[in-house]
Amino acid sequence: MLFGMMTLTFVDVILRYLFNASLRGAFEITELLMVMLIYAGLPMVSRHDLHVTTDLIDHFLSVRVRRAFGIVTNFACAAVLFGASWIIWLKAARAARLGDTTAALHIALAPYVYLMCALILITAVIHLVKAFIADSEPGGSGGTV
Numbered sequence: 001m002l003f004g005m006m007t008l009t010f011v012d013v014i015l016r017y018l019f020n021a022s023l024r025g026a027f028e029i030t031e032l033l034m035v036m037l038i039y040a041g042l043p044m045v046s047r048h049d050l051h052v053t054t055d056l057i058d059h060f061l062s063v064r065v066r067r068a069f070g071i072v073t074n075f076a077c078a079a080v081l082f083g084a085s086w087i088i089w090l091k092a093a094r095a096a097r098l099g100d101t102t103a104a105l106h107i108a109l110a111p112y113v114y115l116m117c118a119l120i121l122i123t124a125v126i127h128l129v130k131a132f133i134a135d136s137e138p139g140g141s142g143g144t145v
Contacts, residue, residue, distance in 0.1 A: 001037040005030050025105035032102075035112055039119040046077075046126045067134060074131035081124035088117040 012026040045051055058066060092113035094100075100109045 001033045001040070005033045005037070008033075025102070028102040028105050028107065032107065032112055035116060039116045042119055043122045043126055046123045046130075071131050071134050074127045074134065078124045078127035078131065081120050081127060085117050085121040085124060088113060088120060092117055 008023070008026050008030055012023040016022045061069070092110050095108075095113050096110035101107055102109065
């Protein structure tokens with residue numbers, strides 16, 4: 001997806017500057033590829049604990065307190081992501097019902113919004129599982145799902 005966005009942008013810029021003609025719909029396709037790239041990466045980032053974090057107070061806390069924070073954080077993330085997936089599902093259903101499309105190429109938006117919903121839901125499940133794994137592991141702060 002990233003390579004596709006890069007290639008599309010490169011071709012669009014070349015066409016624009018050399019031939020004074022832009023690639024029709026390049027911006028829309030780039031937007032859709034960006035959506036897929038971001039939301040497809042979210043489950044992987046959550047699964048491998050690659051989110052940006054700070055550990056300003058971690059060294060002051062005991063292992064048990066850090067573990068409890070990890071469990072609470074994963075439950076909170078799961079709850080927020082389940083809520084977000086529900087809201088996005090409603091948005092996808094509305095886009096499908098109204099037949100929303102992109103402006104220039106008339107690409108249906110509903111499949112992309114449903115994909116966003118599914119990937120957020122997968123991420124929520126990952127956080128939920130991580131919370132239970134962290135809770136059941138003796139002395140561990142979680143595991144890879």
